[in-house]
Amino acid sequence: MSDLVQEKAEIVHDVLGILIDFIESVIHTILYVRGVYPNYLFHEVVSAYTGQLHYMSRNPTLNKYVTDLMKSMREWIENGLVEKVIISISSNQTGGGLIEQHVIDLELIKNERIEPNSQIFSPLYWSLREFFVQLHSLQPLIESDLTFNVEVEAKASQCLQLTSNLDWLIISSQDQLSSFSNSVTIQPIKSMFNEGLGLRMQMYTKKFTSE
């Protein structure tokens, strides 16, 4: 019996690893496809966890930044505190105005009914691949002088409990609103639901245009 529990724990651990790796890959891919950094800074890699081919920056500073982000986020995701990971792209050309936000909406359902079998990850692989296929069909932005930041929507008080020295800035939703321009367009990218692993995830883009 304890073997089964152990096995289930391992699966949850693996899913977490895949998720973290996936988010990291998505950040890099968005930076590439949206042209935030020049294309030559990126190269193709096949991720060890997700097995997906995606673009990865070659700049060590950027890589470290993204990796650190994921490291600090890991514990929160593990405890189901993170609801959304938002990759915001803004342009200095328009005075630092937000252009768009790519939102990864996550839900890790604590699933007691995980049945370990060898095929359990197979559907996940295909789902993740669809995300990348969709992401790769995005076009580069016309705006220049782009910059990005990553926001996390999470249950803040519990996050604070977990991490004492938070290296994240806490912003309220009001702060966000003030920077918004008037019109928002929602563009869904992909949704998935994996019952076996208790993972529900969707990705969409919010596009901001000033009227």
Place this chain on the structure above:
Amino acid sequence: MDVPKSVFSVTTKRNRENVEGWTSRDHYFDVKRKRLEEQFEKERTLDKPQIFKVMTKDVRIYVDGRTNPSMLELKELMAQHGGGFEQFVGPSVTHIICVNLAEATLKRLQTMMNPPNVVNPKWITDSIRSSCLLSLKDYLVVDRKNTNRPAFKSNDLGEFQKNSRLHLIGAYRKRHDHSDTLDEEVDEHVRKFIVHLDMDCFFASVAMRDDPSLVDKPIAVAHSSTGNSEISSANYVARSYGIKAGMWMTTAREKCPNLIVLPYEMDEYERTAQRMNNILFEMCEKKHVRIMSIDEAYIDLTTQCNNDHRTAIHIVTNMRNNIREATGCTCSAGISHNMLLARMATKHAKPNGQYYLDDVEHIVTNFIKDQKISLLEIPGIGRKTFVKIQERFGQHITTASDLWTLSMHQLTQLLGSKNGESIYYNCRGIPTATPRATFCAKSIGVEMNWGIRFSTQDQVNVFLIDLSKQVSTRLKSQSSKTKSITVKVKARKQGAPIEPIKYMGHGPCDNASKSIVCDATDDSTLIGKHAVHLYQQLNVVTTDLRGIGIQVTKLIKASSSTTYATSLSQYFTRNTVSDVSGGDDGEVVQQEEQQEVEDDPFEGITEQEIEELFADINNQQVQVQRPTTPPPPQQHDITYSQIDKNVLHDLPKHIQDEILGDCGQKKKKPVLTIKRKVNKKNVDVKTTNVDIQQMFVKIADSNKQEQDEMNNIKNGVYSLDYSVVRQLPKSIQKEIVKNKVAERKDRDLAIKIQQQQVPTPNETVLPHSDTFFPCLRDNVYQVCFCVCEWMSQVTDAPDESEQVFLEMVLQWFQQVVCQEKNLEAAVKLLRYMKKMCDQNPSCESIFNKVNHVVCTNILPMSGVCDQNCTINIDGI
């Protein structure tokens, strides 16, 4: 301004011609060549004067393929040391620098008036090191004076063996042989239990395990994806196309154009095999396990079984499960009472199954008869012997049972006393030697029959010395000495083409051999000396040599010089060592057989044939497990039309392929079929409502129906016991499910007809919410269909049902967006609704209403957006 002269001259020339851009392709290349020359000249003029110029301007090199040092380094070296460098092969090139030259390039060179020398890059580096132009003699890759064929260098033997799967398989057994410990005396009255374990399409399995996306695609493992490369392993998907191991790539490509060819991963195979072996050694004593090759082993379970075959079956089941867990690859096992029958049983158990074959005479004979065991599966019969038997006794002799009509005399007359006798017994399932006899190689041979193209005697001598080193190493590793050395050669048959169809293969050959008896030795120089001497006596034209090998026989243990090794059954030893029975004729048979065994005779038949052969038994034996089919990958929701072609072209090639591949793949999927049909039918949806509905129900349910029925049986819906049904043969199970599906269809149809007869208050076909909603979450297309159908009938006149339906739709949106976080599905429905507006302008208000509610209420409620927003329906 200081302009290099050459640049200046070209510029003026271009000015003179007054050409902007390129006039033709030739011109383009002309300009490009000149530019490159300019560039090179510039580099050359820049270098430091103190460097001694080794090269002269007469040396102009062209680098072909990958070299060490690389092309760029060579270019730099040439610039530094005064030579010339060309980007294209042209008349000015004097030397082609390469390690290997492709056949096509070679042919092109042969047509040239003054073909350049083809030399190894070492020539340049060595020349520079020794500060003078060295003679080309030792560096030639192609000997121009002779035949223009690539000449082998001494280090090729190791290189060849590193890439040879046959060598891997053969050498693997040598390294893992624990046969010395398998000589335990067993009471003759105790029935032996022998298990033959074989991994299913091993090389392909390893590849599929490491890349799960390959599972449902036809894959093969071979050296090259084109031409006359030989397939060594193909998965079962590929086999369904008729692809077999040993097939040439050109043939395979004809059968299956989208065959995925993967390279060998020798290290990975070894690691996987090691894991398998570890399990075998864990579960059985080492002395009871005989590793036959990298993916095959015999295990003796006699001591563990207690004379009960059920115990054996149980142990083997566990063993196979463990192996699958540890290696990620499946294997098949045959259980019987001797090795011969165990191996026959394995053949039957494949893929991913096991089979117990009793050695009671009538069962064995029936098995051989029923299974139509091919002649080639009988130990001792290779392709050559097969042809021989058919020529003598008629073409109708194809299976083992056909041989029963022949007497032992007939067989021994044709095949020699020893061979004939063993085949006579083997075809009846009777092993000719006890499997527990002492195993010890009685001969060691190192042979190379591929890629042998020599031009001088010296090259052959060097090669023979290399071979003798290998022989000596192997002799020492089993601490033996040899008293007889044989050199075997294959020479091109007179009239045979110089280059056979198989690239670098040996083609039709005459075989010859010469032996010498000497004092016991394991010294490489002594063996090499003898070998060179023997080769000279054979008087073979060097250029016609197609295969060469050294074999040492009459082995004695280095410690006790008198004990001769006893022999195991031929069946056992022929995998790695061949027996010299003297005389050229016998030798030919031996060599042929050796090759055939390396190709695994079991792989000679297509999987389909095997399926047919063994179909009956599969259905009768519960012990045989069928492979579980991999779950189909999830449906993809992108169609070709949805892809932005401009973006697509900007993407790297493989991602393009992947995206396009995805589209192509999905065309086969039922979900997409529905979508396309809905799209198409939208045009005339008003006229064919009922038909669409029926068609729709059919398509949507066809896949699920069988599964549902199985579940129904499981849940006791019918008066059938699920466990009983599960135990039934597959075919009967299928039939039951089929019947149930048919029954359900009839029932559904009856209900539908009944419903149609009841007049509805208004003309609209309004699906009942109970029947409508449960399926909503399953398939967005079903919802789209229902909604579209309803919208197509909306009129401008006020309708009560409209409000009800709208509420239902909005409820669905809320559930999908807020609870299921599936914006994608929501947008899909909106898209369909918008499309319907184009056809039926009356429903535009409905669409606007829905869209408004979704954007202003549902999206903010779900937390997607905090304020009024719009939703992009038109796609990325």
